[in-house]
Amino acid sequence: MPSQPALLDPSADLQQTSQHLVVFAVDDSPDDLALLRYHLARIKGFTVDLHATTLAAEVPRLLSGISPDIAFFDYQLGACTGWELFAELQRKGVSFPVILLADQGDEELAAETIKKGFADYLPKEVIGPKSLKRAIGNSLESFRLRHALIEYSTNLEHMVKELRSRNAEIQSFYHSLSHELKTPLTAMREFVSIVLDGLQGPLNDGQRDSLETSKAACDHMVACINDILDSSRLDTGKLSLQARRQPLAPVLRRAVAHTSALAAERKVVVTCGVTDDGLSAWIDDQRIVQVLNNLIGNAIKFSPLGARVSIHASAATEPTGFVRVSVRDNGCGIDPLEHERIFERLHQTSVEDAAVRGGLGLGLYLCRELVQLHGGSIGVRSEVGQGSEFIFFLPVNKSIPNEKVPA
Amino acid sequence: VNEIKKILVVEDDVDINKALVYRLRANGYEVSTAGDGLIGLCSAVREQPDLMILDIALPAGDGFSIVERLRANTKVGEIPFIVLTASRMPELRETALKLGAFAYIEKPYDGAVLIDRVRAALSACAAA
Numbered sequence A: 001m002p003s004q005p006a007l008l009d010p011s012a013d014l015q016q017t018s019q020h021l022v023v024f025a026v027d028d029s030p031d032d033l034a035l036l037r038y039h040l041a042r043i044k045g046f047t048v049d050l051h052a053t054t055l056a057a058e059v060p061r062l063l064s065g066i067s068p069d070i071a072f073f074d075y076q077l078g079a080c081t082g083w084e085l086f087a088e089l090q091r092k093g094v095s096f097p098v099i100l101l102a103d104q105g106d107e108e109l110a111a112e113t114i115k116k117g118f119a120d121y122l123p124k125e126v127i128g129p130k131s132l133k134r135a136i137g138n139s140l141e142s143f144r145l146r147h148a149l150i151e152y153s154t155n156l157e158h159m160v161k162e163l164r165s166r167n168a169e170i171q172s173f174y175h176s177l178s179h180e181l182k183t184p185l186t187a188m189r190e191f192v193s194i195v196l197d198g199l200q201g202p203l204n205d206g207q208r209d210s211l212e213t214s215k216a217a218c219d220h221m222v223a224c225i226n227d228i229l230d231s232s233r234l235d236t237g238k239l240s241l242q243a244r245r246q247p248l249a250p251v252l253r254r255a256v257a258h259t260s261a262l263a264a265e266r267k268v269v270v271t272c273g274v275t276d277d278g279l280s281a282w283i284d285d286q287r288i289v290q291v292l293n294n295l296i297g298n299a300i301k302f303s304p305l306g307a308r309v310s311i312h313a314s315a316a317t318e319p320t321g322f323v324r325v326s327v328r329d330n331g332c333g334i335d336p337l338e339h340e341r342i343f344e345r346l347h348q349t350s351v352e353d354a355a356v357r358g359g360l361g362l363g364l365y366l367c368r369e370l371v372q373l374h375g376g377s378i379g380v381r382s383e384v385g386q387g388s389e390f391i392f393f394l395p396v397n398k399s400i401p402n403e404k405v406p407a
Numbered sequence B: 001v002n003e004i005k006k007i008l009v010v011e012d013d014v015d016i017n018k019a020l021v022y023r024l025r026a027n028g029y030e031v032s033t034a035g036d037g038l039i040g041l042c043s044a045v046r047e048q049p050d051l052m053i054l055d056i057a058l059p060a061g062d063g064f065s066i067v068e069r070l071r072a073n074t075k076v077g078e079i080p081f082i083v084l085t086a087s088r089m090p091e092l093r094e095t096a097l098k099l100g101a102f103a104y105i106e107k108p109y110d111g112a113v114l115i116d117r118v119r120a121a122l123s124a125c126a127a128a
Helices: A030-041 A056-063 A084-093 A107-115 A129-198 A204-233 A248-257 A258-265 A284-300 A351-357 A363-373 B013-028 B037-046 B063-072 B090-098 B111-127
Strands: A017-026 A045-051 A070-074 A100-101 A121-122 A244-247 A269-274 A280-283 A309-316 A322-329 A377-382 A388-395 B008-009 B028-034 B051-054 B081-085 B102-107
Touching: A017 A030, A017 A056, A030 A045, A030 A129, A045 A056, A056 A084, A070 A084, A070 A129, A084 A100, A100 A107, A100 A129, A107 A121, A107 B111, A121 A129, A129 A204, A129 B013, A129 B111, A204 A258, A204 A284, A204 A363, A244 A248, A248 A269, A248 A284, A248 A309, A258 A269, A258 A284, A280 A284, A280 A322, A280 A388, A284 A309, A284 A322, A284 A363, A284 A388, A363 A377, A363 A388, B008 B013, B008 B037, B013 B028, B013 B111, B028 B037, B037 B051, B037 B063, B051 B063, B051 B111, B063 B081, B081 B111, B090 B102, B102 B111
Parallel strands: A017 A045, A017 A070, A070 A100, A100 A121, A269 A309, B008 B028, B008 B051, B051 B081, B081 B102
Antiparallel strands: A244 A280, A309 A322, A322 A388, A377 A388
């Protein structure tokens, strides 16, 4: 990065301290150069160290020995134009602002000059200490800002690149993590099942209960691993659906069966009702089972012992083209202020809650994301102490982006 | 007469391998195992099992390559197979089914579901 050019201090006049400025100038007219030197010397507030030449060919050699804060190029340099000289320096990387001096004012020339990257344009007829001071001040400031901007955007680019590669690394780490954790879990769960299934002899009730608990714990751990993996795949847009139009009733029944052990443990009765057995939707059945497992699991966890959880599916009345699925409990309910936030990633209703009820805070986030991937929407109706009803809508046919989705 | 069916398990994790052998033998099947893709392929050619249970991520050739290389070998007829994997990628399921897998089972698997799929695969084969 080029060194920061000296800044014109606007209060220099008042403080009576002078700022030092290294100025470089090229003009084929020695008289014009002398005039420039004269005016520069008369600018209040700073002292100028002027390096000047009348020969464009001399410029590279002269510049190798100094680092100017600012430069003035005459437009007509004899052998070439100020534009051409600037273009050549730009290829080598100019690290200071350049002001173009023209014999007379010309708006078109001025506009083109600025477009080419010059800091400013000054007709020679208006040159004086004041106009020079203003042009130098503006040029230094805009040069500084432009460089700061370039630096910021370069840093930003680096950061984005870094984050992308970090993200890919994390993604692949999650993948290996999931594989590495699932492999021993598979063996653990299956050996427990082998004993539990009586393949190694009969069991008493106590042994059976212990092993059932152990197996359920394995299942819980698998669900956590899958949630983490899914959430990381959502981040990278790698979670895709394998959707097709299919009946909803079997999907609901599968979810109820999945959560039956938890329901039995909490003595919660789960009922499932579908208005029409032919009711179908455009869904990835595995993903919708996952959504339902989460919602039903939550409903059971947050319900008192012996409570009732009901699942219901019907064709949505408004708007048409969607099915409406609801999971209702008469548990502790959710404060309306929390209704939006519960779907956020890593949200837990309270610290105490996280400790008591467990969970990674990914469940409802995944529900929302998975339903949205289908082109549907999800929401909750609840009051504290009044139970909760989670409602989601799924498209009957392959969803078209931007289609109106019920809120 | 009900002949005892032979099942080849190709799985690199020794514990899962052991569990599969236990579960399958308990259900009356004859089981042989391989711990990598190459040994799996050789065993399949030599033993001509009635069914293969294949892991996907394996050293020395993944589960899919075993199926593909068996197909290229005209001396060995079509051997039905079930894919058993820890991966959760839907693309993998798609590939497995396209390649003709009878079933795609995610790890951790449920023993009852596995046996059910094994039975279904073998009887579908016998009927064909």
